[in-house]
Amino acid sequence: FCEQQQTLSSSSEVLQLEPLMVELLAYFCRHPNEIISVDQLIDQVWQGRVVTDNAVSRLITKLRRAFADDARQPKFIATFPKKGYKFVAPVAKIDEYDAQSLMSGGTQVTRPDTEEKPAESGWSFLKFPFIAVLLVVMVVLVFWQVWQAPQPSARFARALTSMDGNEVFPSFSADGRRMAFMSVKAQRLRLMVKDLHNGNSAEINHPDGLNTGPGDWSKQGDKLVYLAASAQRCEYYTVEIKGLTIGEPRLIHRCPAGSYGKVLFTHNDQRVVFSENAGPGTPYSIYELDLTTQSKRRLNQPDLYLSGNSQFDLHPHKDKLLISSPDKQQWEGFYTLDLTTNKLDLLFKQDAYICCGIWDHAGENVILMGEHPAYQLLSYDLAGKNKQVIFSGSRRISLPRRFNNGADYVFLSGDKHTDIQILDLESGEVGNIANDTVDELLATFSTNHQVIGYISMASGKEQVWKYDLASGERRKITAFTDSRHYLDLHWSPDDRYIAGLTFNELH
Incomplete structure (x- = not known):
């Protein structure tokens, strides 16, 4: 220990x-x-x-x-x-x-089976990109041990941030010394820059009070490109940074209000790739912007379903994107896009509640979170085969990124869960229906109002439970072994059945 x-x-x-x-x-x-x-x-x-x-x-x-x-x-x-x-x-x-x-005997990281896993509610950012900022609490760096075996495994992880709030969407300067990240506190989104050597930090302020972030460092490490937005405005800026001295922001693009997209520098610091939509509730598309000519083009990309194409990663060495996009069946597809030829190719699809693939450091494999709820980082080859567990922990993880040393990875990690309570509208008394250290959600009364059906992860996977209001008894009524994720529950009129809606199935 x-x-x-x-x-x-x-x-x-x-x-x-x-x-x-x-x-x-x-x-x-x-x-x-x-x-x-x-x-x-x-x-x-x-x-x-x-x-x-x-x-x-x-x-x-x-x-x-x-x-x-x-x-x-x-x-x-x-x-x-x-x-x-x-x-x-x-x-x-x-x-x-x-x-x-x-x-020295080996470092394969495993997580023991458990019926009491930490959780946080509503992982909707897996399909809807910007909600994630309210759910995750820290940025974690995974350190790798180099071994003789061809597939490395993580030796340990440590926290890089511990501010009073949630920290998300990290990006690292070329030398790995400075980290830009979003700090979320009191419904304010702030883009911060932290010196990882001395712990000092600075904020990128906008005098008009816009929320700032996410952002990305240029390949030279001398400036950031980032989003600044409110309910009425959506704008992209670049800003020069020397140490922790922040210059004046330069407006490079105005996007539709209600668009909260992602932006990355390409390997050419005069070009950025970003996502935007036409406004709230519309799907995202991916664009490239030439900062010299201010010309914008829509890139070749998968067909738009759900929230569209908002998750992408730049190849570590080549002008290629890895795009994560759901299809019409809500299977997650992983595509490569050559930015030079605009050629799009499908690598593989997975029928799973996952998101946000990135390239590994060599650009030869895809790194993914484990299936919901994610406690692991996984590696797949470009055909979706040769699955390898490269990190496993006891807290949920999301949104992995490469660290700028050719070996390590960064991800978001935190614990948050929802409980179920019942409110007596006449007396005002509140009682607990389910308050374990895992997610309990989608509570629904039976037709006769004597039983409450709900989803709980007390057994490690989402299962349907019921709570008897008269006896106070709780009982698990399903034993699914897959990693399905429920969106809604409904009782039949005669209370004999409960119908459940998952991403692409009815049960």
């Missing part, structure tokens, strides 16, 4: 732990073979914050699952009823050399 890297390692695997799990395990390691009360854990691990005994129990359960420990025959954490918990495994400090020796 490495407290600094927040990892739990064995000779065959490395597991990334949540921050609270790290605090809990570190405290156990400092107090082995001691019975520690719940109050003591709340005081030392939660720093005295107001939490329930149930919250402590849930975190203990998560840590046990990380160890694959059995509460009935514990090898790591033993429960003493009405007294507390004891860490019963042997504890010994190891130095850096010992840690390297432990890792």
